[in-house]
Amino acid sequence: MPTGPVQLIVLGFARAGFQAGINAELGRLRRACREAVDVLDALAVFKEPGGGLEVEHLGALTRDEAIEAGSRIADLVGLAIEGERSAAAARSAGEADIGDAEILAEDAWDVLDEIPPGSAAALVLLEHRWAIPLRDAIARTGGHHISDGFVSPLDLTAIGLHTAEEAERLYRWETGDARRTR
Known part of the structure; x- marks a missing residue:
């Protein structure tokens, strides 16, 4: 297999x-x-x-x-x-x-x-x-194969897959940075 x-x-x-x-x-x-x-x-x-x-x-x-x-x-x-x-x-x-x-x-x-x-x-x-x-x-x-990676939730906001609030929450979760604001 x-x-x-x-x-x-x-x-x-x-x-x-x-x-x-x-x-x-x-x-x-x-x-x-x-x-x-x-x-x-x-x-x-x-x-x-x-x-x-x-x-x-x-x-x-x-x-x-x-x-x-x-x-x-x-x-x-x-x-x-x-x-x-x-x-x-x-x-x-x-x-x-x-x-x-x-x-x-x-x-x-x-x-x-x-x-x-x-x-x-x-x-x-x-x-x-x-x-x-x-x-x-x-x-x-x-x-x-050339490259791969996860796309940041902040970048997904620009193409309409997340609201700004949701993207910020997910970004803080992904990076472990609860203090970050954009």
Whole structure:
């Protein structure tokens, strides 16, 4: 089965305690939308004031299931989770055949440094299955990826998708800046 485009979303929280609400929504997304968007992995990361990290799996997996499955996000961002084996370790032990690619520490996505000390983050790895036919059609016709990104709610006001008030509220939520006014 082909893999669709994969996206890592990192969402910040002032403190721990968000897991229950996120777990409920991840479960709903997995049940209702799997043909369109698949949740490949999800982690809660807590950065202590001194910079140490605590990690917890999000979603419906038990701790034992999470340890057995490992974490694709941890491998992607170069994070070692106590009790879990990385994809590279499983590959070197002959337990996983995922090709020759290996994420080296210097190649890992640098998202953990962006989490402020004393706060938390949810890291969610999504596969956009809906985009497989579109991506394949683009490739067949000679096209290629140039860029991607989320559009700010403030920019969506200009094209009529949000009122100014709604855009401001969503912008403050997205940036974590409740003091911002425009």
